[in-house]
Amino acid sequence: MLNPPPRLRQSSPNIFFMMNEHFMNSRKAIVFDLDGTLVDTLPDLMGSLNKALAECGLPGVEATVLLDSLHGGLGATAGAALRALTADMTLHPELSKRYEQLYTDQLCESSLPFSGVVDFLEMLKRAGVSMGVCTNKLEQQAKQLLTHLDLIQYFDAVVGADTYPYSKPHPLPLLKLLEQLGAEPSASAFVGDSVVDAHTALNAQVPLLYYTQGYGGSCKTEWKAIEFDCYSSLLSHPAQT
Known part of the structure:
Protein backbone atom coordinates (compact mmCIF):
# COMPACT_ATOMS: atom_id res chain seq x y z
CA MET A 1 0.00 0.00 0.00
CA THR A 41 -17.96 28.62 -8.66
CA LEU A 42 -20.30 29.15 -5.71
CA PRO A 43 -21.98 32.38 -6.93
CA ASP A 44 -23.07 30.89 -10.26
CA LEU A 45 -24.12 27.59 -8.70
CA MET A 46 -26.22 29.34 -6.04
CA GLY A 47 -27.83 31.67 -8.53
CA SER A 48 -28.81 28.83 -10.85
CA LEU A 49 -30.12 26.63 -8.05
CA ASN A 50 -32.33 29.30 -6.53
CA LYS A 51 -33.69 30.28 -9.95
CA ALA A 52 -34.58 26.65 -10.60
CA LEU A 53 -36.25 26.38 -7.20
CA ALA A 54 -38.26 29.53 -7.87
CA GLU A 55 -39.47 28.12 -11.19
CA CYS A 56 -40.70 25.08 -9.27
CA GLY A 57 -42.60 27.35 -6.88
CA LEU A 58 -40.15 26.90 -4.02
CA PRO A 59 -38.12 29.34 -1.91
CA GLY A 60 -34.37 29.60 -2.20
CA VAL A 61 -31.87 27.87 0.06
CA GLU A 62 -28.77 29.00 1.91
CA ALA A 63 -25.26 28.35 0.63
CA THR A 64 -24.67 25.71 3.31
CA VAL A 65 -27.17 23.41 1.59
CA LEU A 66 -25.20 23.61 -1.63
CA LEU A 67 -21.80 23.30 0.02
CA ASP A 68 -22.79 20.14 1.87
CA SER A 69 -23.79 18.40 -1.37
CA LEU A 70 -21.83 20.16 -4.11
CA HIS A 71 -19.23 17.51 -4.76
CA GLY A 72 -21.85 14.91 -5.54
CA GLY A 73 -22.88 16.83 -8.66
CA LEU A 74 -25.88 18.99 -9.59
CA GLY A 75 -28.37 16.18 -9.05
CA ALA A 76 -27.16 15.67 -5.50
CA THR A 77 -27.45 19.39 -4.82
CA ALA A 78 -31.01 19.48 -6.19
CA GLY A 79 -31.95 16.60 -3.90
CA ALA A 80 -30.34 18.28 -0.90
CA ALA A 81 -32.28 21.47 -1.60
CA LEU A 82 -35.59 19.62 -1.73
CA ARG A 83 -34.82 17.83 1.53
CA ALA A 84 -33.80 21.08 3.22
CA LEU A 85 -37.13 22.60 2.18
CA THR A 86 -39.04 19.41 3.10
CA ALA A 87 -40.45 19.63 -0.42
CA ASP A 88 -41.96 16.91 -2.59
CA MET A 89 -39.08 14.69 -3.73
CA THR A 90 -40.98 13.80 -6.89
CA LEU A 91 -39.88 17.25 -8.10
CA HIS A 92 -36.29 16.04 -8.17
CA PRO A 93 -36.10 15.11 -11.90
CA GLU A 94 -37.69 18.40 -12.98
CA LEU A 95 -35.57 20.48 -10.62
CA SER A 96 -32.35 18.70 -11.58
CA LYS A 97 -32.99 19.18 -15.29
CA ARG A 98 -33.81 22.87 -14.95
CA TYR A 99 -30.89 23.47 -12.59
CA GLU A 100 -28.52 21.92 -15.13
CA GLN A 101 -29.98 24.03 -17.95
CA LEU A 102 -29.75 27.28 -16.01
CA TYR A 103 -26.26 26.56 -14.74
CA THR A 104 -24.98 25.68 -18.21
CA ASP A 105 -26.27 29.06 -19.42
CA GLN A 106 -24.58 31.08 -16.67
CA LEU A 107 -21.67 28.99 -15.40
CA CYS A 108 -19.14 31.63 -16.49
CA GLU A 109 -20.84 34.76 -15.16
CA SER A 110 -19.14 35.20 -11.78
Whole structure:
Protein backbone atom coordinates (compact mmCIF):
# COMPACT_ATOMS: atom_id res chain seq x y z
CA MET A 1 0.00 0.00 0.00
CA LEU A 2 1.26 3.47 -0.87
CA ASN A 3 2.47 5.46 2.10
CA PRO A 4 0.91 8.92 1.68
CA PRO A 5 2.65 12.10 2.78
CA PRO A 6 2.03 13.42 6.30
CA ARG A 7 -0.80 15.81 7.09
CA LEU A 8 -0.03 19.46 7.78
CA ARG A 9 -2.76 21.40 9.57
CA GLN A 10 -1.42 24.76 8.44
CA SER A 11 0.80 25.73 5.55
CA SER A 12 3.17 28.62 5.00
CA PRO A 13 5.49 29.43 2.09
CA ASN A 14 8.51 28.13 4.01
CA ILE A 15 7.20 25.29 6.17
CA PHE A 16 5.29 23.59 3.38
CA PHE A 17 8.29 23.02 1.17
CA MET A 18 10.79 22.48 3.97
CA MET A 19 8.78 19.36 4.81
CA ASN A 20 7.45 18.40 1.39
CA GLU A 21 9.87 19.64 -1.28
CA HIS A 22 10.95 16.10 -2.19
CA PHE A 23 7.33 15.02 -2.48
CA MET A 24 6.42 17.88 -4.82
CA ASN A 25 9.55 17.56 -6.93
CA SER A 26 8.90 13.85 -7.51
CA ARG A 27 5.38 14.30 -8.94
CA LYS A 28 5.11 13.40 -12.64
CA ALA A 29 1.44 14.39 -12.84
CA ILE A 30 -0.93 16.47 -10.75
CA VAL A 31 -4.71 16.21 -11.10
CA PHE A 32 -7.11 18.84 -9.77
CA ASP A 33 -10.70 18.90 -8.67
CA LEU A 34 -12.49 21.94 -10.12
CA ASP A 35 -15.22 23.46 -7.92
CA GLY A 36 -13.78 24.79 -4.68
CA THR A 37 -10.25 23.74 -5.64
CA LEU A 38 -9.28 25.61 -8.80
CA VAL A 39 -12.28 27.90 -9.24
CA ASP A 40 -14.73 29.65 -6.92
CA THR A 41 -17.96 28.62 -8.66
CA LEU A 42 -20.30 29.15 -5.71
CA PRO A 43 -21.98 32.38 -6.93
CA ASP A 44 -23.07 30.89 -10.26
CA LEU A 45 -24.12 27.59 -8.70
CA MET A 46 -26.22 29.34 -6.04
CA GLY A 47 -27.83 31.67 -8.53
CA SER A 48 -28.81 28.83 -10.85
CA LEU A 49 -30.12 26.63 -8.05
CA ASN A 50 -32.33 29.30 -6.53
CA LYS A 51 -33.69 30.28 -9.95
CA ALA A 52 -34.58 26.65 -10.60
CA LEU A 53 -36.25 26.38 -7.20
CA ALA A 54 -38.26 29.53 -7.87
CA GLU A 55 -39.47 28.12 -11.19
CA CYS A 56 -40.70 25.08 -9.27
CA GLY A 57 -42.60 27.35 -6.88
CA LEU A 58 -40.15 26.90 -4.02
CA PRO A 59 -38.12 29.34 -1.91
CA GLY A 60 -34.37 29.60 -2.20
CA VAL A 61 -31.87 27.87 0.06
CA GLU A 62 -28.77 29.00 1.91
CA ALA A 63 -25.26 28.35 0.63
CA THR A 64 -24.67 25.71 3.31
CA VAL A 65 -27.17 23.41 1.59
CA LEU A 66 -25.20 23.61 -1.63
CA LEU A 67 -21.80 23.30 0.02
CA ASP A 68 -22.79 20.14 1.87
CA SER A 69 -23.79 18.40 -1.37
CA LEU A 70 -21.83 20.16 -4.11
CA HIS A 71 -19.23 17.51 -4.76
CA GLY A 72 -21.85 14.91 -5.54
CA GLY A 73 -22.88 16.83 -8.66
CA LEU A 74 -25.88 18.99 -9.59
CA GLY A 75 -28.37 16.18 -9.05
CA ALA A 76 -27.16 15.67 -5.50
CA THR A 77 -27.45 19.39 -4.82
CA ALA A 78 -31.01 19.48 -6.19
CA GLY A 79 -31.95 16.60 -3.90
CA ALA A 80 -30.34 18.28 -0.90
CA ALA A 81 -32.28 21.47 -1.60
CA LEU A 82 -35.59 19.62 -1.73
CA ARG A 83 -34.82 17.83 1.53
CA ALA A 84 -33.80 21.08 3.22
CA LEU A 85 -37.13 22.60 2.18
CA THR A 86 -39.04 19.41 3.10
CA ALA A 87 -40.45 19.63 -0.42
CA ASP A 88 -41.96 16.91 -2.59
CA MET A 89 -39.08 14.69 -3.73
CA THR A 90 -40.98 13.80 -6.89
CA LEU A 91 -39.88 17.25 -8.10
CA HIS A 92 -36.29 16.04 -8.17
CA PRO A 93 -36.10 15.11 -11.90
CA GLU A 94 -37.69 18.40 -12.98
CA LEU A 95 -35.57 20.48 -10.62
CA SER A 96 -32.35 18.70 -11.58
CA LYS A 97 -32.99 19.18 -15.29
CA ARG A 98 -33.81 22.87 -14.95
CA TYR A 99 -30.89 23.47 -12.59
CA GLU A 100 -28.52 21.92 -15.13
CA GLN A 101 -29.98 24.03 -17.95
CA LEU A 102 -29.75 27.28 -16.01
CA TYR A 103 -26.26 26.56 -14.74
CA THR A 104 -24.98 25.68 -18.21
CA ASP A 105 -26.27 29.06 -19.42
CA GLN A 106 -24.58 31.08 -16.67
CA LEU A 107 -21.67 28.99 -15.40
CA CYS A 108 -19.14 31.63 -16.49
CA GLU A 109 -20.84 34.76 -15.16
CA SER A 110 -19.14 35.20 -11.78
CA SER A 111 -16.79 32.22 -11.34
CA LEU A 112 -13.09 33.02 -10.93
CA PRO A 113 -9.90 31.07 -10.13
CA PHE A 114 -8.81 31.14 -6.51
CA SER A 115 -5.90 33.42 -5.67
CA GLY A 116 -2.55 31.93 -6.68
CA VAL A 117 -4.01 29.19 -8.90
CA VAL A 118 -2.73 30.60 -12.20
CA ASP A 119 0.78 31.14 -10.81
CA PHE A 120 0.87 27.57 -9.50
CA LEU A 121 -0.30 26.15 -12.83
CA GLU A 122 2.31 28.23 -14.64
CA MET A 123 5.01 26.88 -12.34
CA LEU A 124 3.96 23.28 -12.97
CA LYS A 125 3.77 23.88 -16.72
CA ARG A 126 7.31 25.29 -16.78
CA ALA A 127 8.50 22.29 -14.78
CA GLY A 128 7.02 19.88 -17.33
CA VAL A 129 4.46 18.37 -14.95
CA SER A 130 1.47 16.79 -16.70
CA MET A 131 -1.86 18.13 -15.44
CA GLY A 132 -5.50 17.12 -15.59
CA VAL A 133 -8.89 17.91 -14.08
CA CYS A 134 -11.12 15.28 -12.46
CA THR A 135 -14.48 16.75 -11.51
CA ASN A 136 -18.06 15.72 -10.82
CA LYS A 137 -19.19 18.48 -13.16
CA LEU A 138 -20.34 17.29 -16.56
CA GLU A 139 -17.31 17.10 -18.83
CA GLN A 140 -18.60 19.71 -21.29
CA GLN A 141 -19.47 22.12 -18.49
CA ALA A 142 -15.99 21.73 -17.04
CA LYS A 143 -14.32 22.36 -20.39
CA GLN A 144 -16.57 25.35 -21.07
CA LEU A 145 -15.67 26.93 -17.73
CA LEU A 146 -11.95 26.22 -18.07
CA THR A 147 -11.94 27.65 -21.58
CA HIS A 148 -13.77 30.81 -20.51
CA LEU A 149 -11.26 31.37 -17.69
CA ASP A 150 -8.30 30.65 -20.00
CA LEU A 151 -7.24 27.72 -17.81
CA ILE A 152 -7.80 24.95 -20.36
CA GLN A 153 -4.32 25.58 -21.79
CA TYR A 154 -2.73 24.04 -18.71
CA PHE A 155 -4.49 20.68 -18.83
CA ASP A 156 -3.75 17.64 -20.95
CA ALA A 157 -7.08 15.99 -20.12
CA VAL A 158 -10.40 16.76 -18.41
CA VAL A 159 -12.64 14.06 -16.93
CA GLY A 160 -16.19 14.82 -15.80
CA ALA A 161 -19.00 13.00 -14.04
CA ASP A 162 -20.29 11.66 -17.37
CA THR A 163 -16.96 10.70 -18.97
CA TYR A 164 -16.95 7.17 -17.55
CA PRO A 165 -19.66 4.92 -16.05
CA TYR A 166 -18.56 5.96 -12.53
CA SER A 167 -17.82 9.35 -11.00
CA LYS A 168 -15.89 10.35 -7.88
CA PRO A 169 -15.36 8.97 -5.26
CA HIS A 170 -15.03 5.83 -7.42
CA PRO A 171 -11.36 5.55 -8.38
CA LEU A 172 -12.01 4.89 -12.09
CA PRO A 173 -12.12 8.53 -13.32
CA LEU A 174 -8.89 9.47 -11.56
CA LEU A 175 -7.06 6.29 -12.57
CA LYS A 176 -8.17 6.60 -16.20
CA LEU A 177 -7.03 10.20 -16.23
CA LEU A 178 -3.62 9.23 -14.90
CA GLU A 179 -3.40 6.62 -17.66
CA GLN A 180 -3.98 9.39 -20.19
CA LEU A 181 -1.24 11.42 -18.55
CA GLY A 182 1.13 8.44 -18.57
CA ALA A 183 1.73 8.62 -14.82
CA GLU A 184 1.62 6.02 -12.06
CA PRO A 185 -0.59 6.78 -9.04
CA SER A 186 2.39 6.73 -6.68
CA ALA A 187 4.19 9.37 -8.77
CA SER A 188 1.16 11.63 -8.97
CA ALA A 189 -0.95 13.80 -6.68
CA PHE A 190 -4.61 14.74 -6.51
CA VAL A 191 -5.56 18.24 -5.36
CA GLY A 192 -9.04 18.55 -3.86
CA ASP A 193 -11.14 20.28 -1.24
CA SER A 194 -13.77 17.80 -0.06
CA VAL A 195 -14.36 14.44 1.58
CA VAL A 196 -15.39 13.18 -1.87
CA ASP A 197 -11.95 14.15 -3.17
CA ALA A 198 -10.22 12.58 -0.17
CA HIS A 199 -12.09 9.31 -0.67
CA THR A 200 -11.28 9.41 -4.39
CA ALA A 201 -7.59 9.69 -3.57
CA LEU A 202 -7.88 6.90 -1.01
CA ASN A 203 -9.71 4.60 -3.41
CA ALA A 204 -7.19 5.26 -6.19
CA GLN A 205 -4.18 5.15 -3.82
CA VAL A 206 -3.04 8.58 -4.99
CA PRO A 207 -1.39 11.06 -2.58
CA LEU A 208 -3.67 13.97 -1.68
CA LEU A 209 -3.05 17.70 -1.48
CA TYR A 210 -6.03 19.15 0.39
CA TYR A 211 -7.07 22.80 -0.07
CA THR A 212 -8.59 23.86 3.23
CA GLN A 213 -9.98 27.17 1.94
CA GLY A 214 -12.24 25.47 -0.59
CA TYR A 215 -15.78 24.26 0.01
CA GLY A 216 -15.15 21.17 2.10
CA GLY A 217 -13.55 22.49 5.26
CA SER A 218 -10.96 20.42 7.08
CA CYS A 219 -10.06 16.99 5.73
CA LYS A 220 -11.60 14.28 7.92
CA THR A 221 -10.55 10.96 6.43
CA GLU A 222 -8.28 8.04 7.17
CA TRP A 223 -6.28 8.96 4.06
CA LYS A 224 -3.51 11.28 5.21
CA ALA A 225 -3.11 14.49 3.26
CA ILE A 226 -0.82 17.44 2.90
CA GLU A 227 -3.14 20.30 3.78
CA PHE A 228 -2.52 23.81 2.46
CA ASP A 229 -4.51 26.99 2.91
CA CYS A 230 -3.16 29.15 0.08
CA TYR A 231 -1.65 28.41 -3.31
CA SER A 232 1.23 30.77 -2.61
CA SER A 233 2.52 28.15 -0.16
CA LEU A 234 3.07 25.86 -3.15
CA LEU A 235 5.21 28.40 -4.97
CA SER A 236 8.14 28.75 -2.59
CA HIS A 237 10.39 26.25 -4.33
CA PRO A 238 9.51 25.48 -7.95
CA ALA A 239 9.29 21.80 -8.76
CA GLN A 240 12.23 20.52 -10.75
CA THR A 241 12.32 17.84 -13.42
